[in-house]
Amino acid sequence: MSTLAVVEEILRETAVPMSVREIVERAGLRLPSKSKTPDTVVARDLSMDIKRKGETSLFVRTSPGRYTLRMLAGLVIANDGAAATVRPAAAPTSMSALPQRKPAAAAPSAPRARDSDVQGGGFAG
Numbered sequence: 001m002s003t004l005a006v007v008e009e010i011l012r013e014t015a016v017p018m019s020v021r022e023i024v025e026r027a028g029l030r031l032p033s034k035s036k037t038p039d040t041v042v043a044r045d046l047s048m049d050i051k052r053k054g055e056t057s058l059f060v061r062t063s064p065g066r067y068t069l070r071m072l073a074g075l076v077i078a079n080d081g082a083a084a085t086v087r088p089a090a091a092p093t094s095m096s097a098l099p100q101r102k103p104a105a106a107a108p109s110a111p112r113a114r115d116s117d118v119q120g121g122g123f124a125g
Helices: 003-014 020-030 038-056
Strands: 059-063 066-069 075-079 084-088
Touching: 003 020, 003 038, 003 059, 003 066, 020 038, 038 059
Parallel strands: none
Antiparallel strands: 059 066, 075 084
């Protein structure tokens, strides 16, 4: 079973956005990678899937480091202690929808010294 298949299964079970760390903890030994840093593997695989497939990816980033299934992105489960309720969520913001930043202004350059401005001119000895 691939990393993304395991992640999909976990996100279906929980039906709430989860951090990569939470996904890895819940997956445990089900993850096919024996990497010493499974968080990195899961984050990389999710990011690459979203980047490659775009709107057709099964996954969506709900906030930095948190993911859910695209089909569940429109619903948020709020648990107030007594019962869970489902309510519509705000649509995830794509990075292209964010306002563009202006490029940083170049730092003013220091005036260059002319030969007549330089005092001395030899080696101290």
